[in-house]
Amino acid sequence: MNKIMYLDAAASALKSESVIRAEVDFLQNGYANAGRGICARAAAVDDMIAHARADVARFINARPDQIVFTSGTTDGMNRIVHIINDRACGAGIKNKTVMVSDLDHHSARLPFELLSDSDMCKIVLCPMDENCNLICSDLPRADVFVITAMSNVIGMPQDVASLVAAARKKNPDVITVVDAAQYVVHNKIDVQKWDCDFMCFSAHKIGADTGLGVMYMKNPERWGWPDKFGGGMVSKITGSAAEHNLALQWEDAPAKFEAGTLPLTQIIGLPVAIDYWSANRPNLDLIKYLYDRLSGNSRIKIITPRDATLFTFYVPDMHILDFGASVGARGVCLRVGNMCASWIHKVLGIRGTARVSVGPWNTMDDVRQAADIIESVVK
Numbered sequence: 001m002n003k004i005m006y007l008d009a010a011a012s013a014l015k016s017e018s019v020i021r022a023e024v025d026f027l028q029n030g031y032a033n034a035g036r037g038i039c040a041r042a043a044a045v046d047d048m049i050a051h052a053r054a055d056v057a058r059f060i061n062a063r064p065d066q067i068v069f070t071s072g073t074t075d076g077m078n079r080i081v082h083i084i085n086d087r088a089c090g091a092g093i094k095n096k097t098v099m100v101s102d103l104d105h106h107s108a109r110l111p112f113e114l115l116s117d118s119d120m121c122k123i124v125l126c127p128m129d130e131n132c133n134l135i136c137s138d139l140p141r142a143d144v145f146v147i148t149a150m151s152n153v154i155g156m157p158q159d160v161a162s163l164v165a166a167a168r169k170k171n172p173d174v175i176t177v178v179d180a181a182q183y184v185v186h187n188k189i190d191v192q193k194w195d196c197d198f199m200c201f202s203a204h205k206i207g208a209d210t211g212l213g214v215m216y217m218k219n220p221e222r223w224g225w226p227d228k229f230g231g232g233m234v235s236k237i238t239g240s241a242a243e244h245n246l247a248l249q250w251e252d253a254p255a256k257f258e259a260g261t262l263p264l265t266q267i268i269g270l271p272v273a274i275d276y277w278s279a280n281r282p283n284l285d286l287i288k289y290l291y292d293r294l295s296g297n298s299r300i301k302i303i304t305p306r307d308a309t310l311f312t313f314y315v316p317d318m319h320i321l322d323f324g325a326s327v328g329a330r331g332v333c334l335r336v337g338n339m340c341a342s343w344i345h346k347v348l349g350i351r352g353t354a355r356v357s358v359g360p361w362n363t364m365d366d367v368r369q370a371a372d373i374i375e376s377v378v379k
């Protein structure tokens, strides 16, 4: 059997022993629900969740009450649309202008595109230079600004702080929303430096489990209504819908935004993953090696710069799915297709690309063998 070279960290990271052990230990020895019980075991789980929240807050330079656990970046981005469009904010984003960019992943832009499609808001584009970097000059005025901190196709960090500041110059009330799903993999996030209103990432991209994400809210109390309703988020209910006098008193944030049982096991694993990942970031020399080795190959068109966090390319005259299947059959696990980022592919004039991304588990040997196989397949 072929050796498997898992070169798809940007899609989802493999899990460290420490994360697996923490989750198994919790499931075997400490499991109970959080925020529901008063027995010692339930209290211990409450403590673990509080500690995890505090660790996540430290990780991105935020306060614990600004951290809301979601099920992932997609969930966070969709929820933000509803939170900022809430009924306590009057018209919400109706008739407002939402600035998106061609770097966006479908999960960051589609929720707003769909609102625009039903004439709820107007979409404008953030300008981008010829190297696919978002630029601050000539930003259109916007009420909401969706910023992809690092594209999952181009793999270059964007200057989020300057983009936020430039958008605020045009409109001091602009709501800035950062998709940090890829940025968090390679860079330290500082939400205070960015000064954004919202930021989302997925735990599974930094070696924690699936089904868990983080949504940072700069001012949780600013948003009168939560977007989800259920257990754990309401402290008092008076009146009734039948008598049209239902009144709800929310718990304080973040509980107000965390209706229902949280993904406890995944949350327990997250601080362990953060520790592991912070000490073992992916070695980007592997990406540079691929760039140097394959940039001379006339059959391959590389679209990422040498110092990107990803190696993205295509093979003219070869269907990218055929390419992916051929290298995949020989053990090279990479991503092919439009990467859920169809806008950047449209800008580049190509239907699909292949993407190599590395995690802490990958070695120079992996990329050397992958390059051998890629070269033999495109020959």
Ligand SMILES: Cc1ncc(COP(=O)(O)O)c(C=O)c1O
Pocket: 010, 011, 072, 073, 074, 075, 105, 107, 108, 148, 150, 151, 152, 179, 181, 182, 202
């Ligand atoms: C830039 C970017 N945004 C958003 C997402 C969506 O993340 P998830 O599928 O974990 O919700 C991804 C996942 O690939 C991504 O790369």
